[in-house]
Amino acid sequence: MTTHKPPTIDPVAAARWACVPAMQSPWLHEEVARRMEDRLQWIVQKPSAWLDWTPARGGLEAHALVRKRYPQAKAFVHEESPSGLAMSRDALSPPWWSPARWGSGTVQFGLPAEPVQMLWANMALHMAADPQALINRWHQALAVDGFAMFSCLGPDTLREIRDVYADAGWPQPHHQFTDMHDWGDMLVHAGFAEPVMDMERITLSYSTAEKLLDELRGLGRNLHVARFQGLRSRSWRQDLLDRIRKRLGARSKDGRLSLTFEVVYGHAFKPKPKVKLQAETRVSLDDMRAVLKK
Numbered sequence: 001m002t003t004h005k006p007p008t009i010d011p012v013a014a015a016r017w018a019c020v021p022a023m024q025s026p027w028l029h030e031e032v033a034r035r036m037e038d039r040l041q042w043i044v045q046k047p048s049a050w051l052d053w054t055p056a057r058g059g060l061e062a063h064a065l066v067r068k069r070y071p072q073a074k075a076f077v078h079e080e081s082p083s084g085l086a087m088s089r090d091a092l093s094p095p096w097w098s099p100a101r102w103g104s105g106t107v108q109f110g111l112p113a114e115p116v117q118m119l120w121a122n123m124a125l126h127m128a129a130d131p132q133a134l135i136n137r138w139h140q141a142l143a144v145d146g147f148a149m150f151s152c153l154g155p156d157t158l159r160e161i162r163d164v165y166a167d168a169g170w171p172q173p174h175h176q177f178t179d180m181h182d183w184g185d186m187l188v189h190a191g192f193a194e195p196v197m198d199m200e201r202i203t204l205s206y207s208t209a210e211k212l213l214d215e216l217r218g219l220g221r222n223l224h225v226a227r228f229q230g231l232r233s234r235s236w237r238q239d240l241l242d243r244i245r246k247r248l249g250a251r252s253k254d255g256r257l258s259l260t261f262e263v264v265y266g267h268a269f270k271p272k273p274k275v276k277l278q279a280e281t282r283v284s285l286d287d288m289r290a291v292l293k294k
Contacts, residue, residue: 008175011129013223018127021083022056026123026218028204032263033062033122035200036151039265040069043147047117049074051141056084058122060091066120067107076112085109115143115286125152126177127220135190142270148192153177154199154262160251161216161259164243175223180264192268199264205256209244212257 050073055063067075077092079085092107119138128134138148155177165173180197187195206212222228248257 008172008225009129009223010175010225010227013221013227014127014129017221017223019081019083020221021081022087023218025055025057025059025061026215028202028215028219028261029057029123030059030061031202032151033059034065035263036122036149036265037062037065037069039267040066040149043267045117045145045147046070047073047146049076049112049114049116050118050120051076051078051112051116053078053119053121053138054080054084054124055092055122056087058120058124060088062122063092073117074112075107076116077107077109078111079109111141115146116141117143117146119146119148119150121148121150123151123153125150125183127223129223131178131183132186132189135186135192139190139192139270144270144272147267147269148187149267151263151265152183154264155179156201156260156262158216159260160248161244164240164247167247168239168243171226171228172224173222173227174220175225177262180266183264183266187266187268191270191273193271195266195268197264197266199262202261202263203258204261205252205258207256209241209248209257212244212248212259213241 047070050066050070052058052063052066052075055077056079063075063077067073077088079088089109094106119142121138125131125134135148138150142148157177158174161173165171180199184195184197204215206215244257248259249255252258
């Protein structure tokens with residue numbers, strides 16, 4: 001079972017990326033969130049409170065979709081960086097003159113004091129240097145019988161760019177993405193039950209290599225520990241563009257350049273706690289209360 005940190009992610013680079021100001025939620029993230037929101041129709045449980053994990057990058061438009069589905073539920077937003085928090089506040093807070101500012105449906109920012117019934121995390125997990133620790137935090141934020149709903153990128157993502165780098169003899173263009181079965185193992189390790197995982201492939205096409213690279217810069221950074229060190233020159237970038245046009249263009253009949261994104265979806269429930277007796281056993285007050293009620 002995979003419970004250790006991904007060996008290819010540089011934690012310093014991951015921390016730097018988390019602090020990079022997000023100008024807007026990437027189009028791909030919004031589209032994935034829209035598809036994930038549609039899956040909520042199959043979940044019978046209606047949360048009375050839910051937590052959106054880093055929507056500045058995960059999808060601010062998607063946040064509105066989830067709030068529309070659960071209009072009576074309290075909505076909380078957690079951001080890991082000051083820039084993300086500022087962006088979410090600007091996008092999700094009603095203007096000062098709006099009556100909605102004093103209504104019960106106002107978004108609350110920060111981690112909730114009480115556990116929530118749903119945790120929503122779109123396209124965040126694959127950029128975490130310690131995903132097991134992140135999943136553990138999600139588990140702690142959920143009430144018993146609550147559920148986590150998340151998405152992330154899978155290992156088939158950007159296979160075309162990997163081919164370009166391999167042909168040139170360059171280091172890996174991105175860190176390795178985790179298989180959905182390993183995500184399921186990590187969920188169980190954190191204490192979740194009944195994890196359900198599935199995936200789909202989304203193909204995006206671009207008219208130019210420049211637009212392709214601009215899209216990738218908005219989606220993330222190369223966090224691989226063995227990535228290129230230091231800055232590359234303009235001539236290297238031009239070489240990269242030429243190689244992308246040549247290799248990806250050769251696969252296309254209409255001249256457009258296509259990239260594959262494997263999107264992994266998952267959800268899992270937080271079951272009633274089971275106290276395991278060991279030489280030293282520590283149980284949180286909330287878990288003990290749940291055991292006594294049971």
